[in-house]
Amino acid sequence: xxxxxxxxxxxxxxxxxxxxxxxxxxxxxxxxxxxxxxxxxxxxxxxxxxxxxxxxxxxxxxxxxxxxxxxxxxxxxxxxxxxxxxxxxxxxxxxxxxxxxxxxxxxxxxxxxxxxxxxxxxxxxxxxxxxxxxxxxxxxxxxxxxxxxxxxxxxxxxxxxxxxxxxxxxxxxxxxxxxxxxxxxxxxxxxxxxxxxxxxxxxxxxxxxxxxxxxxxxxxxxxxxxxxxxxxxxxxxxxxxxxxxxxxxxxxxxxxxxxxxxxxxxxxxxxxxxxxxxxxxxxxxxxxxxxxxxxxxxxxxxxxxxxxxxxxxxxxxxxxxxxxxxxxxxxxxxxxxxxxxxxxxxxxxxxxxxxxxxxxxxxxxxxxxxxxxxxxxxxxxxxxxxxxxxxxxxxxxxxxxxxxxxxxxxxxxxxxxxxxxxxxxxxxxxxxxxxxxxxxxxxxxxxxxxxxxxxxxxxxxxxxxxxxxxxxxxxxxxxxxxxxxxxxxxxxxxxxxxxxxxxxxxxxxxxxxxxxxxxxxxxxxxxxxxxxxxxxxxxxxxxxxxxxxxxxxxxxxxxxxxxxxxxxxxxxxxxxxxxxxxxxxxxxxxxxxxxxxxxxxxxxxxxxxxxxxxxxxxxxxxxxxxxxxxxxxxxxxxxxxxxxxxxxxxxxxxxxxxxxxxxxxxxxxxxxxxxxxxxxxxxxxxxxxxxxxxxxxxxxxxxxxxxxxxxxxxxxxxxxxxxxxxxxxxxxxxxxxxxxxxxxxxxxxxxxxxxxxxxxxxxxxxxxxxxxxxxxxxxxxxxxxxxxxxx
Numbered sequence: 001x002x003x004x005x006x007x008x009x010x011x012x013x014x015x016x017x018x019x020x021x022x023x024x025x026x027x028x029x030x031x032x033x034x035x036x037x038x039x040x041x042x043x044x045x046x047x048x049x050x051x052x053x054x055x056x057x058x059x060x061x062x063x064x065x066x067x068x069x070x071x072x073x074x075x076x077x078x079x080x081x082x083x084x085x086x087x088x089x090x091x092x093x094x095x096x097x098x099x100x101x102x103x104x105x106x107x108x109x110x111x112x113x114x115x116x117x118x119x120x121x122x123x124x125x126x127x128x129x130x131x132x133x134x135x136x137x138x139x140x141x142x143x144x145x146x147x148x149x150x151x152x153x154x155x156x157x158x159x160x161x162x163x164x165x166x167x168x169x170x171x172x173x174x175x176x177x178x179x180x181x182x183x184x185x186x187x188x189x190x191x192x193x194x195x196x197x198x199x200x201x202x203x204x205x206x207x208x209x210x211x212x213x214x215x216x217x218x219x220x221x222x223x224x225x226x227x228x229x230x231x232x233x234x235x236x237x238x239x240x241x242x243x244x245x246x247x248x249x250x251x252x253x254x255x256x257x258x259x260x261x262x263x264x265x266x267x268x269x270x271x272x273x274x275x276x277x278x279x280x281x282x283x284x285x286x287x288x289x290x291x292x293x294x295x296x297x298x299x300x301x302x303x304x305x306x307x308x309x310x311x312x313x314x315x316x317x318x319x320x321x322x323x324x325x326x327x328x329x330x331x332x333x334x335x336x337x338x339x340x341x342x343x344x345x346x347x348x349x350x351x352x353x354x355x356x357x358x359x360x361x362x363x364x365x366x367x368x369x370x371x372x373x374x375x376x377x378x379x380x381x382x383x384x385x386x387x388x389x390x391x392x393x394x395x396x397x398x399x400x401x402x403x404x405x406x407x408x409x410x411x412x413x414x415x416x417x418x419x420x421x422x423x424x425x426x427x428x429x430x431x432x433x434x435x436x437x438x439x440x441x442x443x444x445x446x447x448x449x450x451x452x453x454x455x456x457x458x459x460x461x462x463x464x465x466x467x468x469x470x471x472x473x474x475x476x477x478x479x480x481x482x483x484x485x486x487x488x489x490x491x492x493x494x495x496x497x498x499x500x501x502x503x504x505x506x507x508x509x510x511x512x513x514x515x516x517x518x519x520x521x522x523x524x525x526x527x528x529x530x531x532x533x534x535x536x537x538x539x540x541x542x543x544x545x546x547x548x549x550x551x552x553x554x555x556x557x558x559x560x561x562x563x564x565x566x567x568x569x570x571x572x573x574x575x576x577x578x579x580x581x582x583x584x585x586x587x588x589x590x591x592x593x594x595x596x597x598x599x600x601x602x603x604x605x606x607x608x609x610x611x612x613x614x615x616x617x618x619x620x621x622x623x624x625x626x627x628x629x630x631x632x633x634x635x636x637x638x639x640x641x642x643x644x645x646x647x648x649x650x651x652x653x654x655x656x657x658x659x660x661x662x663x664x665x666x667x668x669x670x671x672x673x674x675x676x677x678x679x680x681x682x683x684x685x686x687x688x689x690x691x692x693x694x695x696x697x698x699x700x701x702x703x704x705x706x707x708x709x710x711x712x713x714x715x716x717x718x719x720x721x722x723x724x725x726x727x728x729x730x731x732x733x734x735x736x737x738x739x740x741x742x743x744x745x746x747x748x749x750x751x752x753x754x755x756x757x758x759x760x761x762x763x764x765x766x767x768x769x770x771x772x773x774x775x776x777x778x779x780x781x782x783x784x785x786x787x788x789x790x791x
Contacts, residue, residue: 003227003239007254015249018069020341021101021355024348025065026295027336028097031119032126033058033314034329039119040338040346045330047320054319055127056134057090059312060174062294063206064094066242068363069355070252071170074260076357081166083479084363085157087183088174088206089135089147093126096140099364101348102356104141107365108514116346138508138515142364144371144478146501151180152471157201158189159475160368162461163417167199167368167479168263175207175216182467182498189468190234190283191445194456195270197417200263203235203285208292210309219289226287236262236282242290252288259284281444297332300325367480372516372578374480379414383407383572387565387597393613394592394638394789400631401526401588403564404571405434408484411575412438412459420476422461422469423486430486430526431588435460466494474502474521482519482575489525489585490532490541503551503581510554510579517578524571526588529694529718530632530731536724542695542717545661548583549699553670557582558661560694562634563593565600566659573604585694587631589727592788594634594657607660607672610682614641614655614789622654624749625683626741629658630694633717636731637692640741642790647742647759648752656682664703676708685709688748692736693717714744728780732767739763739770 010018031039033056038049064086075082086095099105100122105112112118112125125131132139135147145156157171177183193201207219218226223239230237238255242248262284269275293311298304300316316325343349356362367373386407388398411419412435421427421435428436440455441462447454461472466487473483502521509515525544532539548556557580561567567586574582594611595603603609615622628637634657641655658664660672667673674682683689685708693700697715704710721733731737742763746756773781 003223003237004241005238005251005254005258008250009257010250010253014073017351017355018073018249021072021352022066022069023336024101024341024352025069025094025097026062027333027338027341028100028119028122029061029065029093030058030333031123032056032093032096034319035123037120037124039123040116040342041330041333045326047326050319050326050329051128052320053127054314054317056093057313058296058315059210059292060088060091060206060208061094062296063208063288063290064088064091064172065097066248066252066290066294067170067172067204067206067288068094068098070249070256071363072356073253074256075361075363076355078260079361080168080260081361081366081368082168082170082363083144083160083366083368084142085145085153085160085169085171086136086143086147087150087153087172087177089145089150089153092133092135092137092140092147095136095143096122096126096132099141101352102362102364104362104364108141114347119342119346138505138512141514142362142366142369144369144475146505148504149497149501150174150177151182151467152474152498152501153177154183154186154201154203155189155468155471156475156478157203158186158193159472160479161193161199161201162420162472162476163197163481164199164368164479165197168260169199169201170204171201172204172206175205175209175219176211178205178218179216182465182471185465185468186471187230187233187235188463189472190281192442192461192463193283193444194442195267195281197457200267200283202259202263205285205287207287207289208294209307210292210312212312213309230285230287231282234280234282235285238284238286240286240288242288242294245295248290255286259286297328300328369479370514370516371478371480371518375516375518375578376418376480378411378419378482378575380572380575381407381410381414383568384597384601386568387600388593390565390593390596392789392791393594393611395791396593397590398564398593399431399588399590400561400564400567400586401524402431402434404567404586405432407568407571408432409434409438415482416459418481420459420461420473420481420483421486422473422483424466424469424491425462425464426486426488426527427460427462430524432486466491467498470495470498474498477519477521480518484522484524484575486524486526488539489528489544490539492523492525492544493541493547496544496547499547499581500551503555506555506579506581507552520574520577520580520582522574523581523583525583525585528585528587529722530630531587531589531727532722534724537722540718540722542585545583545585545695546699548581549702551581553662553665555579555581556662557672559584559659560630560661561586561604561659562628562631562657563591563595563600565593565595565597566604569600569604570659585630591631592635594638603657604659607663608656608658608682611655611657614638615653616645616649617652617654620652622684622687623652623751624745625654625656625687625689626745627656627658627683627689627691628693629661632731633692633694633736636736636738636741638789639738639787640745643738643742644745648756651749651752661703664700666706669706680708683707683709687712688745689713690741690744690748691715692741714748716741716744726774726778726780728770728784729774732771737767739766
């Protein structure tokens, strides 16, 4: 069992330099939390030098600075290409301090130079109105991991390492974050990392003992159990005890050297094919123990602080009004000996500048942390060549996602190191099995003769954790690559919070000039609400669309292609886009095709439009508008149009299909929004609109409430009625079926009057008959199940 490395690789001069750099980073970190002015303590500290609101997290920060300092040493000695992921994301002062020390901060923000005035601005802006957040946000150079929510650091690190054979991702995992479900699952990523083609992740579990107010679990379990836990995850743990600063630098330097030697050996043997034996790979990791709030106040007002939960945020908060606390703050900051670290003009002394690497080797300037700099466009085959032949609308069927699978197969072939598909054990279930003609599923664990499609270099990443699927892909995209996340629609909710954070990241990056756009995060949601007849109620939930619409309009896009050819167009469009979150909802079951490829291109380019072949208004003012969005709602709407044509041949019906859901709000609310004049011309301002929607009905009202004709809009959609039943019974349960849509037309077109009573009763009776048929025979009646458009 490997735990501690007992070597002393550092000279006295090296220790002195490391310690000076660490002290400088700590000084800058404390200054960010506390000071408005007097950054170098050139005069005695006065209350007006201190911020009125003290915000930030000190407890984790000195450990992050210590690790950053030591990682700089090994980068320079070994000429490493390395990025730094801070799992304790609220340790933002550490990332900012080190970026400023390295010069990167001043390069991207010239108004914050490396001098006294720059230091004052650096301090003032932190957690201050008009400034920067307290966590590791997009504004921080060198960051690609949002620190606002815990749980995703390690999975982002592995996503960054995939297909980056020369990259080392140093990832600090806080002991509080380690308790989250996504982080706990992320340790399994060792079984998906290919030492030949991928880079390496060096996890550093930082045990400082406490969270906000409670002990951290992993800091309290017996050491032998802790070591065995991580060995079981596929790691070779090294333990570094940093309680004593006098020995901490030697121990950490020796341990980092050993861990990086291990990584180099694993990769060299794998790439040369010289590894012997069949024992599983064990990648190194470091477990670092240090006091929470290390080097900070030992106690405040007679209560212990360093090494306790009291150090988590601000060790003392009433500095402006409490002279004792003001004196304690000044003593604390002067204890770092800033006069040895910065010259009279506030510049780091020359010795400090010799520790960090230069140029892109600086972790704060590494282009992988600004992935748009490295992004290459995908090589995409012409999606038109994968389309299905459609001679007449609504007369032939295909499985839309199966057709898409052939396109994705060739996307993988054309981009062997730049594109991945992630999903929770559902690629084949979602009818994308054609991709396995081009690649396997990434797998570094044991194999059995019954296994299929597993490969060490697979481009498909499957694990039964939506968190890992999303996190791997986010890390991959954030470092400049492309991908697709496929998932059952109901269970994409598991990553609601991850989506929120990524969308916020993208929204913020749009406001930062030096951030280059990255590839869009693309979701394909299938096995959707209307075709979950065998799984039933638990698998029926289209509400992710509602979550997505909450985010900034510049970022989010939602597409509901009604057939196979439109899905191909939408997929191509999403894979070409940058800076967005694209959500595509498409069924995997056999469904009618409505458009030829040429028609699909025109229709999807518009985002919505009239289907003349299903309409009877003849270009005149309609009596009623039938609108639909989603494959099953489209089927039911077109079938309702056929019934209306049969029973009310004189009724002028206009049928509008919506592919791009964000065409519904005005252009003032979303970049894709239709101008009011175009919306009014399509939907009218005074005629009833019967809208069949894939999701919850209120989402359409929310998007269209500013429109002139919104008061005439009546939306049918999922209303939380479901069970294990037939496809048509499912739409009837939610009043989305063709018969109910006809009833809605009768009820909202006044001129039909009493003469429509017999037809209305006939529609009610048909619903009853169809319901009874499912209960007797266990399937939908052939007239519904096999319905096609009557050409």
